[in-house]
Amino acid sequence: MPRGFRSFHPFVLMLYYIAVIAGLMINQHPFFLLAAFICLVFVNLILDKGVELNKWKYMILFLSLFVLVLTPIFNQQGNIVLWTVFSREIYLEAIIQGFMIACTLSGILALFTTFSIVITSDKFLYMFSKVFPKWALILMLALRFVPLFRKRLSDIQDVQEMKGVSMKDGKLREKAQNGMLFIQILLTYSLEEAIQTADSMSARGYGLQKRSNYESYAWKLRDSYVLIYIIAFSLLIIIGWQLHESVLMLAPTLESIALEGNSWFYLIGWISLISLPIWTEGKEVMKWSFYQRDL
Amino acid sequence: MANEKGITFVGVAIFFLLLMFFPDLIIEHYLFISILFIIAILMPSIIRTSRKNMTSREMVMLAVLAAIASVSRIPFASIPSVQPTTFVIIASAIALGPQSGLIIGASAALISNMLLGQGPWTPWQMVSWGMIGFVAGLFAKSFFMKRLTWRLIYGFIVGFLFGWVMNLWILFSGFGELNLETFILLNTSSFYFDLAHALSNVFFLFLFSGVWIKILNRFKEKYGVFGDGG
The missing domain is CATH 1.10.287 (Helix Hairpins)
Structure with missing residues (x-):
């Protein structure tokens, strides 16, 4: 039985992702966003030791640099001029703005690297089938066809290469044309067979009654606790946003960047929401190390 | 209705x-x-x-087309920024109608992202490819899509629009300060990718759209599916 964060009900997990994305978008304050990004790196580390995040690090770095450099050049709104480069003023506000956008982007990307670990395609299809049952069935069929078609495509490629039709050499135009020819062969081949699949579905009684499905995810008591946890902290974040405690005002005048008074309270609430996977997974890690010590 | x-x-x-x-x-x-x-x-x-009450034949056909649209990227992996997914969606939408185009486009985006890893761009791809299919299907019966020239123009425009919508998710993350300038800047930086997408759409539509629409229409007739224009 899977334990930890991944074992919660798919809808609860989805709500966590929605809440954190919404939070990343509304908490436009450098400290809030930086804290969120650091937390999400830890979430990645605890879920899969950062393997997935490692694949995306160049994309994250590139996008952040891109935004960090270009926002000050193009954003000409502000009061405090730092430098003048090629008759363009570089404003402090714009630099802070660029930093916040870069943090939001990196945070969203770091969050999505965990998405495929936590919400695997079976959980995703389960949720999808609750909302769009027919469409989910089409998706399931298509997902099954993907590996089959890959195999067929390589078969087709092998056979066609014998005839001298290949994508390996020739001009770009010829390569593209031959590639499309392979796909056209795949189309006629597969459509003809798909009709057989469909007829065998009808023969087994598809469409006669309402489709029943196996529920592999039961709602447990701990799902309710986590649901309350997520909702409570999301409400806290929305209140903080409405009171402008978690937002840095850039216009008309730049606010002091330091956090004061109530803002700390909202920051702690925000961190508690993001680090939900750390609590739940961390408990398991601690249990594991405890059992190891006993042995 | x-x-x-x-x-x-x-x-x-x-x-x-x-x-x-x-x-x-x-x-x-x-x-x-x-x-x-x-x-x-x-x-x-x-x-x-x-x-809608779809027959099992229709459902399996939609699934096959969505799977082909996402698998078709594989042989083209050696040629950078050329992918026939958009072509497959447009051709099948013209043959099978707007609803089918929408389903094929959105499913193709979802499936290829399930294989390559979901990201914040998934919903954007679903909407853009879904819309490409939907619009192509809407005009399928009119003079607009029956002429090859108009199909080519549609493919070209759509190639750029797709890239621009995909750039939007970066802007969307900035949320507060959005301006046209950053949007234009992003679009110029992705210009060559968008151009390659648009030109490959035109290329595929020019050479293959007639044959593909014929094949799909033949299947429609032969097996009596998608009777009322899907």
Whole structure:
């Protein structure tokens, strides 16, 4: 039985992702966003030791640099001029703005690297089938066809290469044309067979009654606790946003960047929401190390 | 039928009421609102397709086309920024109608992202490819899509529009400060990728669209599926 964060009900997990994305978008304050990004790196580390995040690090770095450099050049709104480069003023506000956008982007990307670990395609299809049952069935069929078609495509490629039709050499135009020819062969081949699949579905009684499905995810008591946890902290974040405690005002005048008074309270609430996977997974890690010590 | 037209009507009415009474709200969050607007337009057709009584033959055919659209990237992996997914969606939408085009486009995006890893761009790809299919299907019966020239023009425009919508998700993350300048800047930086996409659409549509539409129409006739234009 899977334990930890991944074992919660798919809808609860989805709500966590929605809440954190919404939070990343509304908490436009450098400290809030930086804290969120650091937390999400830890979430990645605890879920899969950062393997997935490692694949995306160049994309994250590139996008952040891109935004960090270009926002000050193009954003000409502000009061405090730092430098003048090629008759363009570089404003402090714009630099802070660029930093916040870069943090939001990196945070969203770091969050999505965990998405495929936590919400695997079976959980995703389960949720999808609750909302769009027919469409989910089409998706399931298509997902099954993907590996089959890959195999067929390589078969087709092998056979066609014998005839001298290949994508390996020739001009770009010829390569593209031959590639499309392979796909056209795949189309006629597969459509003809798909009709057989469909007829065998009808023969087994598809469409006669309402489709029943196996529920592999039961709602447990701990799902309710986590649901309350997520909702409570999301409400806290929305209140903080409405009171402008978690937002840095850039216009008309730049606010002091330091956090004061109530803002700390909202920051702690925000961190508690993001680090939900750390609590739940961390408990398991601690249990594991405890059992190891006993042995 | 009447019901879903009602939903669309109410959606549009709410949008205009908001525009009249809270113009500041819309201008401040125009991107957010316009996304809601797109979803409100797409939702009725998605719900309709979901509720419609499809025969198993139709469902399997849609699944095959969606799978082909996402698998077709594989042989082209050696040629950078050339992918025939958009072509497959346009060709099948012209043959099978707007609803099928929407389902094939959105499913192709979802499936290829399930294989390559989901990201914040998944919903954007679903909406863009879904819309590409939907619009191609809508005009399939009119003079617009019957002429090859118009198909080529459609493929070219759509190649750029797809890239621009995909750039939007970066802007959307900035949320507060959006301006046209950053949007144009992003689009110029992705210009060559978009151009390659648009040109490969034109290339594939020019050489293969006639044959593909013929093949799909032949299947429609032979097995009696998608009778009322899907």
